[in-house]
Amino acid sequence: MGQNLADELSSITIATDEAQKLLQTSQDRELTYHRLLGPLVNQQYDNLDDVFVITAQISELNLIYLMLSQGEKVKQKAKPKPQPKPEPKPKAKKSSPSKQEKTKEETRKSDNKSGIKNALKRAEQDMERHNLSQAIVELREILKQDPNNGKCHGLLGLAYLKQEQLTMAKIHINKARKVSPQDPIVIKAKLALDKVLPESGQSKSSDKPQGRGFFCLFGRKK
Template identity: 75%
Template structure:
């Protein structure tokens, strides 16, 4: 990544697109577009109000390397849903670290300590950070880091509650005959094996589709499989490979990094990482997305005269 940020989600090798755009994690597509247009107008070279050439170059770099890639992911429902799925899984995986995590910002500390409406507190803490986010280019990365740490705590708290809810003991049923208990256990074991077999079959089909270059079909198959098994390293690895072939580098990186977190020794994961490194030798870098910046952008704002 061209801009090193080491707080919040960035600390876990995850680019926080929500923090870059300064929007809450539950923002809808309309709000995302409005926020992007506002930031893009501030940073675009034809509308940027900075006085020096150095400032103008920095604004253009922030737009092309951070803001545009973030909007690319969050503006499309399909990509946004997949990205949120990865974030939710990360929140669940990190929930147990809440007591030991080091928090650098006051906003995140306040959210962690709140005992009232967490959703309301999250938005109240986010608002002042967002309002000044792109006022001073020298402070942009610091503000993004602050927002990302707030997002991290929000995810850890939210997903941790869901994990606890699922882990709560259910009412103990009345004792049943031994034969029925055995039968129930057997049925559960069969269902579990059937589930594993179904996932394995789906992954094999998707792998064949990727080899045949039926990428859209493979992506559909893999996304459905992730709904059933969101922590499957092979599935994330294959999805990363499919996105690489489609030249969707941002989505490829998200899934390949997730696969490596789950199981870096998975052969598919190793293959996917090697493929990603060939395209992005610096796997922390963002894909440039300013190829169309000159024409399409000013269909929205108009060109300076």
């Protein structure tokens, strides 16, 4: 209701001087209101002929005071409360790995290298005993841990050559040459591949060797 009264201030006609003065007051409105109201109340019943006139003046003064008071309250409610500034969050410090964690990681890498080295040795022994299937399984497991192990690719290429799987042999020997071109096993594998698949004269898509040069290099299967 107070807000509606405040909205109607601009649309009503103010007839009395007291109400006009109150409306024009910007400071100490309550004090001005009581100062204007006092004389009217004192004179209200002095003369019966003026009772209705003075009562109307008091009513208009009260109305303007009520409108102004309610309008001020609405303005105060409408003012947004200042929001407190959020405190900056402390930056999280990057935790550096402890010496114990570093030691564990170094130990794990060392164990992994040692395990790969032993697995390569077992695969070579399997190939010497012509246990090619077991050697291939061992070598493929090594590549899961170390995909860029040139020696492993070279041995796997040699194993596939012995099984006459020339396409697979070529894939692994070429990979071995990319990562470890100076490794003795890789050089040996490349020479063996060139004897079976020379760059000129034989189709590269053939999966069967021609002639006996390959078996002369590795020896006959027993």
